[in-house]
Amino acid sequence: MIDYTEKIPNNVDLGRDRGLQRALEHWQPAYMGWWYDMGPNESHNYEVYLRTAISVEADGWAQFDYVKMPEYRWGIFLQPRDEKREVNFGIHKGSPAWQEVPGEYRSTLRRVIVTQGDTEPASVEQQRLLGSSCPSMYDLRNIFQVNVEEGRHLWAMVYLLHRYFGRDGREEAEALLARRSGDADNPRILGAFNEPTPDWLAFYMFTFFTDRDGKFQLCALAESGFDPLSRTCRFMLTEEAHHMFVGETGITRIIKRTCEVMKENKLEDPSQVRALGVIDLQTIQRYLNFHYSVTLDLYGSDVSSNAANYFTNGLKGRFRETKLEDDHVLSEAEYPVYEVIGGKIVRKDVPALTALNERLRDDYIEEIADGVARWQRVIDEAGIPFKLTLPHKGFHRAIGNFAGRHISVNGEVLTAEAWKKREHEWLPSPADEKFVQSLMTGRVVEPGKFANWIAPPLRGINSKPLDFEYVRFN
Numbered sequence: 001m002i003d004y005t006e007k008i009p010n011n012v013d014l015g016r017d018r019g020l021q022r023a024l025e026h027w028q029p030a031y032m033g034w035w036y037d038m039g040p041n042e043s044h045n046y047e048v049y050l051r052t053a054i055s056v057e058a059d060g061w062a063q064f065d066y067v068k069m070p071e072y073r074w075g076i077f078l079q080p081r082d083e084k085r086e087v088n089f090g091i092h093k094g095s096p097a098w099q100e101v102p103g104e105y106r107s108t109l110r111r112v113i114v115t116q117g118d119t120e121p122a123s124v125e126q127q128r129l130l131g132s133s134c135p136s137m138y139d140l141r142n143i144f145q146v147n148v149e150e151g152r153h154l155w156a157m158v159y160l161l162h163r164y165f166g167r168d169g170r171e172e173a174e175a176l177l178a179r180r181s182g183d184a185d186n187p188r189i190l191g192a193f194n195e196p197t198p199d200w201l202a203f204y205m206f207t208f209f210t211d212r213d214g215k216f217q218l219c220a221l222a223e224s225g226f227d228p229l230s231r232t233c234r235f236m237l238t239e240e241a242h243h244m245f246v247g248e249t250g251i252t253r254i255i256k257r258t259c260e261v262m263k264e265n266k267l268e269d270p271s272q273v274r275a276l277g278v279i280d281l282q283t284i285q286r287y288l289n290f291h292y293s294v295t296l297d298l299y300g301s302d303v304s305s306n307a308a309n310y311f312t313n314g315l316k317g318r319f320r321e322t323k324l325e326d327d328h329v330l331s332e333a334e335y336p337v338y339e340v341i342g343g344k345i346v347r348k349d350v351p352a353l354t355a356l357n358e359r360l361r362d363d364y365i366e367e368i369a370d371g372v373a374r375w376q377r378v379i380d381e382a383g384i385p386f387k388l389t390l391p392h393k394g395f396h397r398a399i400g401n402f403a404g405r406h407i408s409v410n411g412e413v414l415t416a417e418a419w420k421k422r423e424h425e426w427l428p429s430p431a432d433e434k435f436v437q438s439l440m441t442g443r444v445v446e447p448g449k450f451a452n453w454i455a456p457p458l459r460g461i462n463s464k465p466l467d468f469e470y471v472r473f474n
């Protein structure tokens with residue numbers, strides 16, 4: 001169980017280690033300062049119907065109640081330790097999982113943990129203004145739930161930094177509160193976390209696409225031979241599921257509403273659809289293309305010696321590593337990657353060990369394709385002849401073999417000029433964004449009401465009705 005009598009709720013017996021407890025209690029006010037500055041705008045007095053973890057057991061971790069977000073019980077929750085757990089891949093395969101950081105991997109592990117930790121506050125910063133244009137009280141509550149849990153994920157990584165990395169760890173924990181999404185001088189580490197999330201269509205796309213990168217990266221880190229990292233990530237994954245649900249259902253509801261309006265009015269032309277105050281499917285496709293491509297970059301280079309080292313040294317595994325049937329060492333295996341040669345995209349088989357980023361990206365793409373197929377079903381059921389598609393993996397990429405190339409959504413290699421000419425057929429234009437934002441100029445917060453551009457969800461949170469007062473504004 002989690003001890004909520006402590007200043008920092010935890011299930012790691014924090015009170016036993018006074019030095020660590022003091023260090024974290026020192027970081028806590030800095031975190032609160034960051035939350036007040038960069039957390040959801042104007043929200044500090046709202047009482048929000050939030051879930052809070054009460055135990056790390058699979059069936060009983062959530063409790064729902066009204067909470068003022070600055071009073072949310074952020075804490076440190078690790079999945080229970082399995083005494084028999086081993087390192088399951090790489091050169092240390094078969095040795096007991098590490099309870100302390102192996103000296104030789106210290107800086108590499110620290111870097112991975114910092115990179116993971118950096119994304120969490122970044123996403124809160126990216127979303128901080130969205131409360132003022134929410135489409136309903138239900139959605140407002142959901143974004144706040146996502147925000148407090150991203151804050152908790154930051155705590156999860158900061159605990160590891162403080163507990164296992166001494167002074168360097170404490171410095172990194174401070175730096176995590178100092179970087180800012182999109183800041184020219186001190187940006188967040190990874191590309192997608194410096195992009196703005198200016199409207200709710202972008203928010204749902206982000207939680208569908210980018211939070212799912214979170215899932216896949218956390219799954220890979222949950223395989224780590226460094227046991228505290230693994231146990232931390234396992235618990236984080238239970239929270240991540242809700243974030244992806246918010247994204248997937250958010251887009252489903254937007255598509256549903258658009259299709260309803262198209263059918264009722266027998267319209268297909270995007271400008272006529274827009275005139276009725278809903279988001280045309282073409283714009284949804286362009287947002288999809290954008291969020292998919294910037295998220296694909298988050299997996300790193302197709303061929304990466306970093307990724308090979310992480311794996312060989314037992315620090316970061318593959319998606320569902322222990323379920324895979326091979327040697328878990330990858331000394332002989334190959335894996336296909338793609339590159340542009342002579343104006344064509346060609347396949348190249350490389351040592352699988354070096355292609356682990358690409359493999360994780362491919363695992364991710366498979367899951368994404370299933371989600372997009374579920375969205376398509378809504379369009380098909382409405383009888384509307386429109387196909388949502390995933391662009392080619394090389395489209396609009398800034399990291400890896402396709403960086404600097406100009407690949408169309410269908411995978412043709414174009415010149416820079418030809419690509420530029422068609423850019424806004426494929427990616428949202430400033431006019432698209434302006435239109436989407438014009439639908440979201442104020443917030444809809446009367447219980448049970450929803451903005452015109454989105455359908456209500458099928459059910460409320462924690463079996464509450466849709467007109468439940470999910471947020472009290474005080």
Ligand code: BYC
Pocket residue numbers: 112113115116119120123150189190191192210211212213214215217218297298299300301302303304305306307316357399
């Ligand atoms: N942007 O060998 P390479 C989440 C850098 S999301 C900028 O290709 P590697 C969440 C790279 O750092 C999950 N830079 O990459 C979601 C390296 O730099 P240095 C976050 C990039 O190391 C929503 C250089 O390029 N977790 O949790 O194999 C809401 C060459 O690197 C990018 C993780 O990412 C980029 N996109 O892999 C809230 C897990 N990509 O060292 C939360 C931890 C690469 O040359 N991170 N670079 O200066 C990792 O495992 C690895 O750092 C990466 C990169 C997979 C990201």
